[in-house]
Amino acid sequence: MNTQRPEIRKGRKYDQVLAGAREVFLRDGFEGASVDDIARAAKVSKATLYSYFPDKRHMFMEMAREQCARQAEVMLQEIDRTAPATKILAQTARGVLQLILSEFGLKVFRICVAEADRFPELGRRFYETGPAMGRQHLAAYLREATSRNELKIDNFELAAAQFQELCKADLYLRLVFGINVSFTEDEIETVVQEAVSTFMARYGA
Amino acid sequence: MNTQRPEIRKGRKYDQVLAGAREVFLRDGFEGASVDDIARAAKVSKATLYSYFPDKRHMFMEMAREQCARQAEVMLQEIDRTAPATKILAQTARGVLQLILSEFGLKVFRICVAEADRFPELGRRFYETGPAMGRQHLAAYLREATSRNELKIDNFELAAAQFQELCKADLYLRLVFGINVSFTEDEIETVVQEAVSTFMARYGA
DNA sequence: TGAAAACTGAACTGACCAGTTTATATTCCA
DNA sequence: TGGAATATAAACTGGTCAGTTCAGTTTTCA
Structure with missing residues (x-):
């Protein structure tokens, strides 16, 4: 990459x-x-x-790239890969939400969305170091878990993408469009549990 | 509203x-x-x-509001409310995707995301006439279907939000960040079917 | 038909900003 | 310690833009 x-x-x-x-x-x-x-x-x-x-755009891009790398590293360290799937998924969901609901995550997302068509390289880089990277790690885990019959999945990439989207349900758009500025632990935990439940209903072995 | x-x-x-x-x-x-x-x-x-x-912002807001209303109307007409749940959900998913993957849908989304914190009213209005409106209609349908034992759902609003998010899986971020400019019917149909399958695995009666 | 309402074009105000240049000063390290 | 690399301040270029103003024209409708 x-x-x-x-x-x-x-x-x-x-x-x-x-x-x-x-x-x-x-x-x-x-x-x-x-x-x-x-x-x-x-x-x-x-x-x-x-x-x-060379210009303002590259200034922004470097800043964003460096911060994304830092955040991603933190997230991967926190996950206990020996636990059962429901637990790992819940941890992952919390990690994803913590990142995308953070002030940094939101602001960078806003800027990259806004500039993506005037400045295609920025959009591409953000996608690759952010969501795509997360999805790849998740898909790799899903493949492992499937191979030891803990999960049952055909299309790993799509399943991973579905899980990422399930994590955002309700919360993310409310944040992005300024309906809410933050959420309680309870609100987040509900969405996490529901995301895991829905995912496991489909893909649990 | x-x-x-x-x-x-x-x-x-x-x-x-x-x-x-x-x-x-x-x-x-x-x-x-x-x-x-x-x-x-x-x-x-x-x-x-x-x-x-009074100013440029209000000019934009009126334009967006009027277009959103128009698009929403088109979408609601297309749905056959007598069909079984899997069919209705698939139709809904196609409708949602057609709208959010359209040039208009994407551009307005981009602008509203970008301006949401400098111009809160714009973000709020977009959220309400767009995603929130769609979710309400969907939640109402989910309630009906649950009451006639076609589905089994506790939290209608969250389930609706989950479904909306499932529709976007893989496709939407790739569009927003300029990885893809458009998608084939097959790509879309796969995502639609997978969204419906995952949703029904959890909420089918 | 005639007055009021709506519209026009063009100039103007006051402001902001990316990126360059230059002459000078500081820091580093061989 | 002295030359090379790096940093500075400030002015400058050439441009963009939202919103206002106003004298004059067109449209509407009573």
Whole structure:
């Protein structure tokens, strides 16, 4: 998936720049963020920014890529792969929801959706390092569980995609469109359990 | 749901204006669309635009609201409510997919997602006239079918939301992030059938 | 038919912004 | 320690855009 190493990094203030970019992009969105603001937030001159990145878009893309990688790593560590399927699925569902319901997850999603047709590379990269990556890991698990007769699945990729979608039921659109700003543990847990139940009703052995 | 009648309509060129707004907003997005372009496309002066709408946002909102209502109406007419559940669900799934995979559906979704936090009313209205409306109709059907023992459901709203999400599996994110521009009938039909199968596995009587 | 309502075009205001340039200053390391 | 790499501040270019204003024209309808 790692298309190629861009190796854009040059100087000692690179991390400051990414931090400033993260702060401003997440606060103001892509169009809303001004490069001058980012330079100010990063305590760096505009010329320095432009020595690291060819333009604002690449600045955003690097910031998003780096954060996604970080978040994904956290999520994978938390999962206990020896437990029974219902437990693993519930853990996975909680992980997915924690990520996509977080402020970071939501803001990056918004920006990537908005920019995906003016800036196709951004959309593609987000899809691949985000949802597609998660789905692949999940599909791999589903294949394992099927091979030891814990689950019964033909189309692993689609089943994984279905599970991901089931996790969002009710909650995600309400968040994305600003009906709710956050949810209680109970609301989340209900959706998690219902997602697992529906999934297991179809795919349980 | 109809918060209040705005009754903004004033003059004889109102429909031209909405048509121009639709053309330009869907082509260029919200930020990308310029009011001068809309005026040009609508063959109307800018001053006339601003006599109908207080600002660009309200222009967009009216356009979107009117289109959503139109699309929803079409969808509801197509459904044969006397058929067995699997058939009705499959029809519904096809309807949902046709709408959300359409150029219009996608573009409006993109714009509403992007603007939802700068312009909360837009997000709310889209959610209510779009996904929430669809879910309500579906939940009402699920209640009927449960009462005649065709289905077995406790939480109608959540089940409806689950079904809506199942319809999107795999396809929707690939469209939103520009991995695919369109899908074959076969791809769609597979997702429809799998959505229905999973749903019925859990909720079939 | 004539006055009121709606519309026009074009200029204007006031603002914002991506990306470049340049002369100068700081930091690094061989 | 001195040259190379890196960073800075600030001005500048060339552009975009929402929304207003106004003098003048067209349409409507009583």
